[in-house]
Amino acid sequence: MQRQIVQTRQAPQAIGPYSQAVRVGDTVYLSGQIALDPATGELVRGEIEVEVRRVLDNLGAVAAAAGGSLDHAVKLTVFLTDLTQFGKVNEIMQQYFRAPYPARATIGVAALPRGARVEMECVLSLA
Numbered sequence: 850m851q852r853q854i855v856q857t858r859q860a861p862q863a864i865g866p867y868s869q870a871v872r873v874g875d876t877v878y879l880s881g882q883i884a885l886d887p888a889t890g891e892l893v894r895g896e897i898e899v900e901v902r903r904v905l906d907n908l909g910a911v912a913a914a915a916g917g918s919l920d921h922a923v924k925l926t927v928f929l930t931d932l933t934q935f936g937k938v939n940e941i942m943q944q945y946f947r948a949p950y951p952a953r954a955t956i957g958v959a960a961l962p963r964g965a966r967v968e969m970e971c972v973l974s975l976a
Contacts, residue, residue: 857914860907861885875976877915882907883965922951924972932957
């Protein structure tokens with residue numbers, strides 16, 4: 850199958866040598882998103898909730914550019930620099946995802962790019 854690169858200005862541009870997403874058939878692999886404002890390229894500041902919402906908005910924009918939405922998510926990986934924020938992440942996720950929820954892993958990490966506190970990557974199935 851042929852790879853299709855997905856790109857949108859509605860989400861931050863890649864800050865390294867990678868694509869925002871790659872579609873292969875009906876599967877879309879979304880690169881990790883941190884809480885960068887797509888208009889400025891700067892990390893949003895504030896409570897963790899502000900970062901989580903920006904990350905999910907960024908993922909949603911890339912999903913839309915691929916012809917889908919977060920409703921098509923089948924796998925989500927969450928990276929947190931502070932696992933005590935796990936409950937807040939869950940609360941906000943319920944505003945962006947509906948049952949049946951995607952499979953998910955949450956991983957505690959020492960650091961993320963640009964000093965972000967949360968990063969998420971996602972796999973969509975458009976079938």
